[in-house]
Amino acid sequence: MAAQFSKVLIANRGEIALRIQRACREMGIPTVAVHSTADAEAMHVRLADESVCIGPPAARESYLNTAAILSAAIITGADAIHPGYGFLAENAEFADMVEAHGLTFIGPAPAHIRMMGDKIAAKTAMAALGVPLVPGSQGELSGLEEARAVAGRIGYPVLIKAAAGGGGRGMKVAQTPDGLEDAWRVARVESRAAFGNDAVYLEKYLDRPRHIELQVMADAHGHVVHFGERDCSLQRRHQKLLEEAGSPAIGPQARTRLGADVTAALARLGYRNAGTLEFLYQDGQFAFIEMNTRLQVEHPVTEMVCGIDLVREQIRIAAGEALGYGQEDVRFAGHAIECRVTAEDPETFTPTPGLVTAFHAPGGLGVRVDSALYAGYRVPPYYDSLIAKLVVHAPTREQAIARLRRSLAEFAVVGIKTTLPLHERVVEAPEFQAGDYDIHWLERFVAAGS
Ligand code: MV4
Numbered sequence: 001m002a003a004q005f006s007k008v009l010i011a012n013r014g015e016i017a018l019r020i021q022r023a024c025r026e027m028g029i030p031t032v033a034v035h036s037t038a039d040a041e042a043m044h045v046r047l048a049d050e051s052v053c054i055g056p057p058a059a060r061e062s063y064l065n066t067a068a069i070l071s072a073a074i075i076t077g078a079d080a081i082h083p084g085y086g087f088l089a090e091n092a093e094f095a096d097m098v099e100a101h102g103l104t105f106i107g108p109a110p111a112h113i114r115m116m117g118d119k120i121a122a123k124t125a126m127a128a129l130g131v132p133l134v135p136g137s138q139g140e141l142s143g144l145e146e147a148r149a150v151a152g153r154i155g156y157p158v159l160i161k162a163a164a165g166g167g168g169r170g171m172k173v174a175q176t177p178d179g180l181e182d183a184w185r186v187a188r189v190e191s192r193a194a195f196g197n198d199a200v201y202l203e204k205y206l207d208r209p210r211h212i213e214l215q216v217m218a219d220a221h222g223h224v225v226h227f228g229e230r231d232c233s234l235q236r237r238h239q240k241l242l243e244e245a246g247s248p249a250i251g252p253q254a255r256t257r258l259g260a261d262v263t264a265a266l267a268r269l270g271y272r273n274a275g276t277l278e279f280l281y282q283d284g285q286f287a288f289i290e291m292n293t294r295l296q297v298e299h300p301v302t303e304m305v306c307g308i309d310l311v312r313e314q315i316r317i318a319a320g321e322a323l324g325y326g327q328e329d330v331r332f333a334g335h336a337i338e339c340r341v342t343a344e345d346p347e348t349f350t351p352t353p354g355l356v357t358a359f360h361a362p363g364g365l366g367v368r369v370d371s372a373l374y375a376g377y378r379v380p381p382y383y384d385s386l387i388a389k390l391v392v393h394a395p396t397r398e399q400a401i402a403r404l405r406r407s408l409a410e411f412a413v414v415g416i417k418t419t420l421p422l423h424e425r426v427v428e429a430p431e432f433q434a435g436d437y438d439i440h441w442l443e444r445f446v447a448a449g450s
Pocket of ligand 1: 016134159166167169203204207209212215223233235238280287290439
């Protein structure tokens, strides 16, 4: 019998807390839910084996309250903590604290979380391991003079980015040499204000890339596999709307080549557990930009195509088990698409918390809905507005789109506005159907309102 945890505490809420509970239940592992006072009636609390209230509604005092969460784990006898995504998932200090209390953090080593949280350290490490990067400065800019020299060498436009950034914060474009000083100053000031750290670096600005990310999984015994790519280019203000596996822009050869480079690099790094490498893809070239050291919102499209339970793999690996299979055993079957349904006005994107009076999720072959919603649930105003992920899988992209269209038509969330109508419009767009879109396409589509 393989090593296994006796009880897992899930330090999250909503659909991802349910998702992790489901994996634990199938593995025969009891779960502990934690919740704020605002979430006492939430589905993740109702379905857990045990639950502990960890504080008031504000995330800072509940889902980010490390002392309360560790106490909950200790009093319930949990021996591992799964952080989900967001909240404490990429907090290296929390991962350290979990381990210091003799519990297991279901995720990477704290040193790797810390390394990838520093975007300069992440790029430096990946460059040394042979992963392709966007042309730019070698590490932190020493000053404006170096910025001028590097930009002069690689050519404008360039982008100044915060070392502590990510998700688009602390980024400034300089279109010409005249704009460089301002971009450099503003990026530093914003970065210091937002992160308490004004280290910045410079990259060639790519004007119409796709955002393609590669899912990897590594065990504690040096084995690394990848589960292919996701195309996450359909986003608005750094909020993803829809993701696909595989990318309509690349084929099996590019996937195999990128996957080989990345798995070799992560094996040399000694990385462990799930990870995602983000790339910009333009003119047939991949360029690494960041690595996420967590399970991601959009992981289900990868699960559908590979037929693998990524959360189960995370838990097995954290318990010390070997992957038990190699890259040649990973098969990519068909195409999957995920729509993120949020409690937001589909035109203005203002949040729409409130009472859900009726809820009907679509079903049938190749349809998966990850959601903690139910009729009578009140969406609280305190947290992320994601209320459901609709995931479809079919043998071809064309069939997946047909399945998505009919699933969206079946989906009913009554009582609050949601982004379901926006998804219905996107699915009908010729550019989407052709797979012909980049990271800017959705913002223009929304602005046109057509
Ligand atoms: C870039 C870029 C163009 N060129 N880097 C935005 C968030 C952060 N993860 C990296 N981002 C970008 N970096 C270079 N050299 C354009 C973006 C970008 C972006 C990237 C991925 C998904 C959506 C995006 C939206 C705007 C800008």
